Amino acid sequence: MIKDGLDIIGQFIVDQLVKVLDEQGHRASGTLQETMNYKVTQTGSGYDITIFAKDYAKFVDRGIPSGVWVSPYALIKWIEIKGIVTGEREVKSLAFAIRRKIFEEGSPTRGSLKFSKSGKRDEFIKVMLDENAKTIVKMAVDLFAREVSTVLRNTIAKERTTFESI
Numbered sequence: 001m002i003k004d005g006l007d008i009i010g011q012f013i014v015d016q017l018v019k020v021l022d023e024q025g026h027r028a029s030g031t032l033q034e035t036m037n038y039k040v041t042q043t044g045s046g047y048d049i050t051i052f053a054k055d056y057a058k059f060v061d062r063g064i065p066s067g068v069w070v071s072p073y074a075l076i077k078w079i080e081i082k083g084i085v086t087g088e089r090e091v092k093s094l095a096f097a098i099r100r101k102i103f104e105e106g107s108p109t110r111g112s113l114k115f116s117k118s119g120k121r122d123e124f125i126k127v128m129l130d131e132n133a134k135t136i137v138k139m140a141v142d143l144f145a146r147e148v149s150t151v152l153r154n155t156i157a158k159e160r161t162t163f164e165s166i
Contacts, residue, residue: 002047003040005143009136010038010049013128017051020128026060028081059107061123066106072099 018033027033036053056074064070075095079085085094129136 002143002147003042005139005146006040006047006049009139009143010040010051012139013049013051013132013136014038016128016132017053017124020124020131021060024124024127026124028078032057032060061125064102064107066102066104068103068106070099070102070107072096075099 014036017036021027021033032054036051036057038052039050041048041050072092072095075098076091079091079094079098085091
């Protein structure tokens with residue numbers, strides 16, 4: 001069945017997104033990776049595979065432009081989870097320093113590990129698609145080729161039965 005095959009493709013995409021996020025060092029609490037999911041829906045013209053993630057995935061993927069004040073509370077939580085510094089005063093001080101730096105430079109900031117050797121930021125969605133596009137397309141082509149083959153076989157068998165009974 002097509003939906004079952006698309007479920008396999010959807011899960012593959014989610015697994016690969018999680019893999020790239022982890023390879024790029026985007027794991028603090030693990031919430032983003034743990035909440036990534038997909039849904040296959042039938043539409044009037046075919047099927048859609050929709051990938052879901054926490055709302056902040058877009059910032060992890062594309063960064064934050066300069067001139068934007070990020071939430072100090074989110075930064076405090078991130079610092080605490082990462083264990084970068086301890087103590088209320090140190091955590092708050094670092095959070096506000098990071099917040100100011102993001103406002104000035106955007107995120108990721110210069111010198112961040114999230115930049116590739118070329119100096120450009122590697123967006124995790126683009127990286128995943130670049131690394132897996134051929135595999136995903138092959139999975140889809142194989143799925144639909146099997147489905148078409150099954151439909152043709154069934155149609156031919158039905159027509160043969162109808163012709164023989166005449």
